[in-house]
Amino acid sequence: MFNIVMIGFMGTGKTVVGRRLAALLKKRFIDTDTEIERITEKTIVQIFAQDGAVRFRSEESLLVKKLEDQDNLVISTGGGIVLNPENVVSLKKNGILIALNAPPEVIYQRVRHKRSRPLLNKGDALIKIKELFAEREYAYDVAEYRVETGDKQVDEVVQEIILYLKNKYNMRI
Template identity: 60%
Template sequence: MDNIVLIGFMGCGKSVVGRKLASRLGLKHVDTDTEIERLTGKTVAQIFAKDGSIRFRSEETLLLKRLAGKKNMVISTGGGMVLNRENVELLKADGILIHLYASPEVIYNRVKGRRHRPLLNRGDLKQRIIELLKERAGAYDVAELAVDTGKYAVDEAVNQIIKYLKERKYIG
């Protein structure tokens, strides 16, 4: 079975939905940020602070190349993963892309207490979220399906995804 790849802005539930979806389907779950941290021995925040965003983005691409050809996984990507065209092609080669999204207000409420997101650690948080969403407008349109995680709870979002996969005959 092809991989199910969850893309979307930070705080839209890719990791939590990914874990639940993988569990429901009996698939392995890979969170790309967690995997990069494991491989580099540094947190995402440390990579951004010490090595910069370009280094982090190159780690994302290297990880996808390591995963190339592997199947039967649910992959939760970092929010900026699809900003690189090569990453999109690597993800599409073995996977079905699903966009998880939420309104800026929902994202704000989910991330406001967490300071481990390097791209949000400067300026007014709500304004920064809006700016980044504008910068990334259209980037997530590469997905086959979009699910509003501000509207659906985790289990409902998982059900929406499974329903879509069954309708498209990706799963039985």
């Protein structure tokens, strides 16, 4: 059994889609941010504020290494996890990478009231989203399949992924 790994920019729906997908496929769900918070006993905001982005990225890489030999998981990743090529290698070792994408304006509407986004806590959030989005968009090309989530309901996105898995891997669901 392989893992399904949700990648993409913040606010594209990785966690909510991943959780629903895991339930339907009877796989265990792991959200890397939540797992890092559990392991470090700090929130992501605290890690960024107290220890910096480098420490957070280090925690992500350690977690990905721990997950690379596990299977039957749906993993929702942080938006920047694929910026490290070693993380991509680890995630692909036993996983199918599915990228979720949405326009920056949709992402802004989804995340604008969340204070748990350390990269957006300073300045104009929409401008920061557009800047980060432009910087990172190429990084999600490592995915095997990409789903546009901007104008779709969660169940539509989940069904699109399931249809892809059925057709490509003959999965019975």
